[in-house]
Amino acid sequence: MNSIFEIGPNVKLAIFDLGGIIMPIRMDKTAAAFAKLGAHEIKAHVSASHAHDGVFNVYQNGKISTPDFLRAVREETGVRGSDDEIRDAWNAMLHDPDEERLKFIDEIRKRVPTVLLSNTNEMHIVWAREHMKPYGGFEHYFQKTYLSHEVFLSKPDPQIYLLVLKEMGVEAKDAVFFDDSPLNIDAAKALGIDARLVEPL
Numbered sequence: 001m002n003s004i005f006e007i008g009p010n011v012k013l014a015i016f017d018l019g020g021i022i023m024p025i026r027m028d029k030t031a032a033a034f035a036k037l038g039a040h041e042i043k044a045h046v047s048a049s050h051a052h053d054g055v056f057n058v059y060q061n062g063k064i065s066t067p068d069f070l071r072a073v074r075e076e077t078g079v080r081g082s083d084d085e086i087r088d089a090w091n092a093m094l095h096d097p098d099e100e101r102l103k104f105i106d107e108i109r110k111r112v113p114t115v116l117l118s119n120t121n122e123m124h125i126v127w128a129r130e131h132m133k134p135y136g137g138f139e140h141y142f143q144k145t146y147l148s149h150e151v152f153l154s155k156p157d158p159q160i161y162l163l164v165l166k167e168m169g170v171e172a173k174d175a176v177f178f179d180d181s182p183l184n185i186d187a188a189k190a191l192g193i194d195a196r197l198v199e200p201l
Contacts, residue, residue, distance in 0.1 A: 020180035020200035033089035156187030
C-alpha cells in the first residue's frame with residue numbers, strides 16, 4: 001500500500017475526498033467544452049468555484065437547484081446550448097475512478113469505518129455514482145457520504161469536518177483525512193485531524 005494511505009492502530013475513522021483522490025479532475029476540459037458552446041471567460045468561472053466564489057460555488061453548496069444553475073450559467077457566461085450540452089460540458093472534467101486508489105480504500109475499510117467527504121454538486125455526483133457502479137458503487141467503499149450540496153457546507157469550512165466527526169462519533173485525534181487541497185488539509189489539521197495531502201490523480 002502507498003505509504004501515505006497507511007494508518008495506525010488507533011485510527012477510528014478514515015475520511016476521503018473524491019475529486020483528485022478517487023476520480024481524476026481536469027478542469028481544463030470543462031473550460032474547453034464550455035468555450036465551444038460560446039461561453040465567455042469560462043476559465044475564470046470554473047476557477048472561482050474552487051476559490052469559493054461565484055455561481056459554481058453556490059451550486060456546490062446546495063444553495064441553488066440544477067435548473068437555476070443552468071439558467072445562471074447561461075446568463076453569466078453567454079453559453080449557448082441545450083441543458084444536456086451544458087450538463088456534458090460541466091461533467092467533462094470528470095474521469096473514471098482510479099482502480100489502484102480504490103484498492104487502497106478497500107483495504108482500509110476492512111479495518112476502520114470510511115466516509116466520503118466531497119465538495120461536489122448534483123450533476124457531478126449523478127455522473128460519479130453511475131461511473132462507480134462497475135466498481136461496486138460508493139456504498140461498497142464508504143459507510144456514509146458527506147456531499148457539500150447535500151449538507152450545505154463545503155471544505156475548508158471547519159463546520160463540515162465537525163459534522164462528520166459528530167455524526168460518526170469520533171474525536172478529531174482519532175480520524176485521518178485524505179485530500180489533494182492544501183487549504184482543506186490545513187483546515188482539518190487545525191481541528192486536530194491527521195490530515196494528509198495526497199498528490200492529485
